[in-house]
Amino acid sequence: MNIHAIANYLNELGDKGETGFNFDCYPIDGEVEVLQVNVIDREEIPVFISVTDNQILCISYLWDENEVNPDKRTEMFETMLELNIPMPLSAFAKVDNKYVVYGALSLNSSMNEIEQEIAVLSDNCLEVIDEMVAYLK
C-alpha cells in the first residue's frame, strides 16, 4: 500500500464511491510522502494520509494551540477524553502544537475501507469543531 495507489483510487472514484463524497488528492513531496485528500466542499479541512512500515495514518488538523481559550483548556481536554471512545473510527491526538483527529488503518486495508475512514474522519472533524468551538478564542 502506498499513497499513490490511494490517490489513484480516490481520484478515479468519481460518483462510484460508497460514501457520497468526491475526493481530490495531491501528493506532497517531503522526507515522508504525504497525500493531501480534499473532500469536495470541505477543502478547508483536508485529510492527510501517510503510510508507515506498519500502518496507514489518516490525520486532520483541528486547531492550533494558540486558538484555544486558555481558561477552557482543561474543560476541552476532558471533553476530548469523553468523546474519544464514542467518536467512530477516530481518536484525538496532538502533533507539535496542533490538535488533530486521526485514524490508523492496517496496511492490509481495502481501498473501500480507506474511503470509509476518510469520510468518517471528515464528518468527525466537522462535528468536533462544531461541538468544541466554545473552547476556542
Add this chain to the structure above:
Amino acid sequence: MGILSKILTAFRGGATEIGESIVDANSTRIFEQEIRDAKKHLTNAKRELTDVMSKEMQASREVDRLKRSIEEHEGYATQALEKGNEALALEVAEKIATLDQELTEQQSALDSFSAHVARLKELVKKTERQLSDYQRQLSMVKTTESVQKATATISDSFATSNSKLMNAKESLERIKAKQQQFDDKLKAAETLENENSDKSLQAKLAEAGIGEKTSDANAVLERLKARKG
C-alpha cells in the same frame, strides 16, 4: 527508561523542531541490531530445544525399557526360587542389580534433560516476549518520527504555496456556508420541479375538461343574457 518516557522527554525537550528527529538514526540502528540479535538467540534456543527434547524422548524410552526388563527379571528370579534353584536366582539377581544401576543413570539423565527442556522453553518464551516488545518500541519510535516528518512536510507545503491552514472557526463557517448554499440550491431546484409538475398537471386536467374552465365568449354572452333576464 521506557520508550514512552523517552518519546515524551524528546517532545518536551523541544526535539520537535522541523528536521530534528526524536531518536537519532544511530540509536534506531542500534535498536534494529538488538532486534536482529534477539531473533538469532531465539532461533538458536529453538534449535537447541528440539535437540534436547529428542534426547529427553530417547532417555524416557530407555527408562521404560529398563523398568520392563527389571520387572521381567524379577519374575525370572521368583520362578527360579520357587523351583529351588538358588544359584540361578542369584545370577538373575546380579543382572537385576546391573539393570537397577543403569536405570538410576538413565533416570538421572532423563531428569536433567527434562529440566533443560523446561529452562529452554522458558528462555524461548522470554525471548519471544522481549522481541515483540522491541518491535513494538521500534514501531513507536518510527511512527512518531514519521508523523513528525509528515507534519513538517505538510507545514512546508502550506508555507511554500502561500496558503495556510485556516483556523478552525473560519473553516467550519466556510464549510457550513457552502453546505447551506448547496441545500438552498437543492431546495430551489425542488420548488421549481414541483411548480413544473403542478403546471403540467393543470394542463392535463384542463385538456380533460376537469377543474377550473377558461371562460370563452359564449359563456360570457350567456352570463350577460341571464343577468339581463
